[in-house]
Amino acid sequence: MGFSAPLPAVFRDQFLSNAKGRTVTRNIGLELYAQKDVAQWRWPISVGALISYDRFKLRDAANALRQTDAFYVAPRAAIRIPVLHSRVFFEPALGLAVRLWEKDRAAQPTRAIAPLSFLTIGVPLHD
Numbered sequence: 001m002g003f004s005a006p007l008p009a010v011f012r013d014q015f016l017s018n019a020k021g022r023t024v025t026r027n028i029g030l031e032l033y034a035q036k037d038v039a040q041w042r043w044p045i046s047v048g049a050l051i052s053y054d055r056f057k058l059r060d061a062a063n064a065l066r067q068t069d070a071f072y073v074a075p076r077a078a079i080r081i082p083v084l085h086s087r088v089f090f091e092p093a094l095g096l097a098v099r100l101w102e103k104d105r106a107a108q109p110t111r112a113i114a115p116l117s118f119l120t121i122g123v124p125l126h127d
Helices: 009-015
Strands: 002-007 023-040 044-059 065-079 089-103 113-122
Touching: 002 009, 009 023, 009 044, 009 113, 023 065, 044 089, 065 113
Parallel strands: none
Antiparallel strands: 002 023, 023 044, 044 065, 065 089, 089 113
């Protein structure tokens, strides 16, 4: 998955240390997900991980443009909930992003560990 979007303050504070007064004008990222169903409770339970390369472009209080890059791995656990006997499903998940690498820490340090929540809405490609 690839993305490019502004980062709201609540997520800014989740990923960046001491970022008050800074605006993340753009969070650009590439992520690769993998997961495996490991149990069947009422619905399938899965575990997996994602790897993510993120670039944070931000403006500081003096309106100077700064940039920092980070590489994360994030283990996660999810439960797949079908929607009204259709093929559509919701999949809430929880994970923990662990920073493995960071470039330009002086521009804006990223947090070493950050909790993550996910919500996927999807349709399986096969049974």
